[in-house]
Amino acid sequence: MKVYAYGEDALTLWAIKNRLSEIFGKLGDETKVDNSKIFFRPSFGRGGKGTSNFGEFDFILLTGKAIYLGESKWDGSSEKLKDGLLELRPEQLFRHSVFKWYINNWTFACPQLTDWKDLINASKNGEPKFPKVEQNENEREDKTVPPEGSLLASNIKTVSDIIAKHFKAIKPATINVLLYMHKGEGLKGDSGPNDFKVVNINYKDALRDNLIEIEI
Numbered sequence: 001m002k003v004y005a006y007g008e009d010a011l012t013l014w015a016i017k018n019r020l021s022e023i024f025g026k027l028g029d030e031t032k033v034d035n036s037k038i039f040f041r042p043s044f045g046r047g048g049k050g051t052s053n054f055g056e057f058d059f060i061l062l063t064g065k066a067i068y069l070g071e072s073k074w075d076g077s078s079e080k081l082k083d084g085l086l087e088l089r090p091e092q093l094f095r096h097s098v099f100k101w102y103i104n105n106w107t108f109a110c111p112q113l114t115d116w117k118d119l120i121n122a123s124k125n126g127e128p129k130f131p132k133v134e135q136n137e138n139e140r141e142d143k144t145v146p147p148e149g150s151l152l153a154s155n156i157k158t159v160s161d162i163i164a165k166h167f168k169a170i171k172p173a174t175i176n177v178l179l180y181m182h183k184g185e186g187l188k189g190d191s192g193p194n195d196f197k198v199v200n201i202n203y204k205d206a207l208r209d210n211l212i213e214i215e216i
Contacts, residue, residue: 004211011181012058012072013040014214015201024063026199027177031063037166038062042159044099045152052146054095058179060159062166066173067103069096071196074181074203086180086187093194096176097131098143107160108171116148116157183207 005013015023020033039060045053058072071092106119123130123145132142146152178196180187186200206212 001216003214003216004208006211008072008074010212011074011203014206014212015181016059017214019201023199029063036061036063044155052144052152054098054143062163066175068175068177069099070177070179072179075183100174101131102156103174107164116153120145
């Protein structure tokens with residue numbers, strides 16, 4: 001069955017469905033597609049003052065050696081290019097920092113750390129401490145670990161459990177990825193903002209006028 005869609009989310013799904021081998025190749029990862037797992041648009045709540053929410057990744061890829069935390073952009077994005085480079089917003093960078101903290105202090109801290117209340121205490125007193133929001137907004141409070149029993153805590157635990165079971169005895173690298181989808185001119189180089197790896201994917205041949213065609 002063919003699905004016709006438009007925009008950044010549709011292109012992300014199309015790229016994951018049709019260009020995953022190419023994405024792995026550009027990341028230098030030799031994992032076979034069948035041995036990987038994918039989270040598409042995993043939600044960790046919308047942002048807001050005084051909350052624990054830190055938004056949605058566009059995707060998370062689990063391979064044989066790494067966790068790839070992904071942001072997707074396309075050439076129709078509102079973010080502007082400057083000299084072939086694209087800057088991510090502070091809240092996007094924070095999302096990656098905070099989930100890496102959960103990976104290090106919860107996902108791969110088990111079974112030593114199994115009590116969510118201990119994680120809350122670690123976020124306040126541990127080293128490294130819970131990341132702060134890197135924004136110049138005086139009225140915005142720093143984020144905190146969500147309370148036990150909350151929907152957000154449940155989502156973090158579920159994703160963490162799938163990640164931990166996928167890698168079993170090894171602790172993988174956690175790598176930030178900027179997937180840039182274009183019709184002819186990608187971003188320059190393979191290094192993006194901060195420590196992000198850039199993966200350019202050309203989607204021109206999959207277009208039907210302005211719609212992207214996805215086979216499901």
